[in-house]
Amino acid sequence: MSKLGIVAIGRNEGDRLQQCLQSVVGRAAQVIYVDSGSTDASVELARSLGVNVVELDLSIPFTAARARNAGLARLLEIAPDLNYVQFVDGDCEVVEGWLEQAQKVLNTQPDVVVVCGRRRERYPEASIYNHLCDLEWDTPIGEAKACGGDAMMRISALQAVGGYNPYLIAGEEPELCVRLRQKGGKILRINAEMTLHDAQMTRFGQWWKRSVRAGYAYAEGSWLHGAPPECHWVKESRSIRLWGLIIPALLLTTAIPTHGFSLLLLAGYPLMAYRAYRFAHRSGRTRIEAWLFGLACALAKFPQAQGQVRFYWGKLFRRPSRLIEYNTSTSKSNKPVIDF
Structure with missing residues (x-):
């Protein structure tokens, strides 16, 4: 338990953030929530659960990579002796037993620097777009080239490559994994349930924007x-x-x-x-x-x-990168909404 810290990131996640934080509070030495300018009650919710909150400076462009770096920095300020960090997006719930399984892999396989498992969509039946997300995340088990936003990482390896590239608006995890592999580290996807994701993607326009972001990445x-x-x-x-x-x-x-x-x-x-x-x-x-x-x-x-x-x-034209967000709404309900 003393070796692991959690970094969750989010913006206007609504009820999804509560599910996320409740799934990790009490299961690690420290839990950090990094907020990227939420206008809902995300910050207050996190603090009410006893989570340490980092509020990013509004004057600097937000990226998930920047948020994760800030969360890790705060984590190590509080507990510098940690060995591992579990990153999780604020719209995801960590599955029971995942943290223990992932730590076991890192404890027993020193060449592995990132371990990830199966991310599933919570409501794949809500829309074809949610279902497509679930299909996309069903990737092969074994050594991989990259991980997604949810993964457990060896902190020493992260520090050796300088963490995430804070300027990337998408594709920051595969880019990080390129540098980790260049240093000799291995990315391992194990046959284990990791997280439940709530995409709330019910419209074609959301799917299109998500695909635009993928092309940019x-x-x-x-x-x-x-x-x-x-x-x-x-x-x-x-x-x-x-x-x-x-x-x-x-x-x-x-x-x-x-x-x-x-x-x-x-x-x-x-x-x-x-x-x-x-x-x-x-x-x-x-x-x-x-x-x-x-x-x-x-x-x-x-x-x-x-x-x-x-x-x-x-x-x-040397224009700065700007976030491409496919879901900017905050849901107050966890029930599926069908809107094709």
Whole structure:
């Protein structure tokens, strides 16, 4: 117990934050909540539960990476002898038994610097977008290249690489994992339930914005670590540009000169969806789930391309990165809301 600290981050999480903090209070030496300018009662709620609160300076742009760094810094001010930190997003609840299982891995495998498990969507039946989140998080067990926002990390390894990159608005965990692996650390995903996530994503526009953010993250990740041998997200970024930008441009500019033959390029999209479907179905998903996943993978190329353009446009004109938030509302209820 004395080796572990918790850092939760959030902004206007409503009831989700209460579930998050109650799932970890009393289960670690220290619990820190980092608030990024909430306008609800998040700060008061956290303090009422006996949680140490860090309120980020409003004059500096918010990022999840910045919040996690601030939480870790406060954690080590209070308890400098801690070995491990569990990061958790404020819209997630830590599953009973996870903290003990993750600590056991770090205790017995010194080369492992990050351990993560299965994040599940709390209400996958509430909308197809929530269900897509649940499918996305069902990743293979074993050594991995990256983790997500919820993970337990070895503090000494984090300090050795300087923590998270505070300027990244998305994709900060995979970028951190690149640097951790370059130092010889291993990222391990174990077969264990880790967290329950409440996306509250019920509208197509929210899914689109989330995909734009993913495209932005792919572009920035390849910009930072695209050189060999890492080639971080280079293949993914090329695929996004091909299917989300180049092929649509070719269709628009060559349809008349080729008498419509260029429209045959459209066949590539269902083929792409079918390949993603086969992957998901072989991974144990039902046919309906696999088709949903495949169609979403194909459609997502367009908002992801928008995110890539946004990144390079900002680089070209030296504009600062701004958060891309897909869910800015605060829920007062934990019940599913169906809104397709």
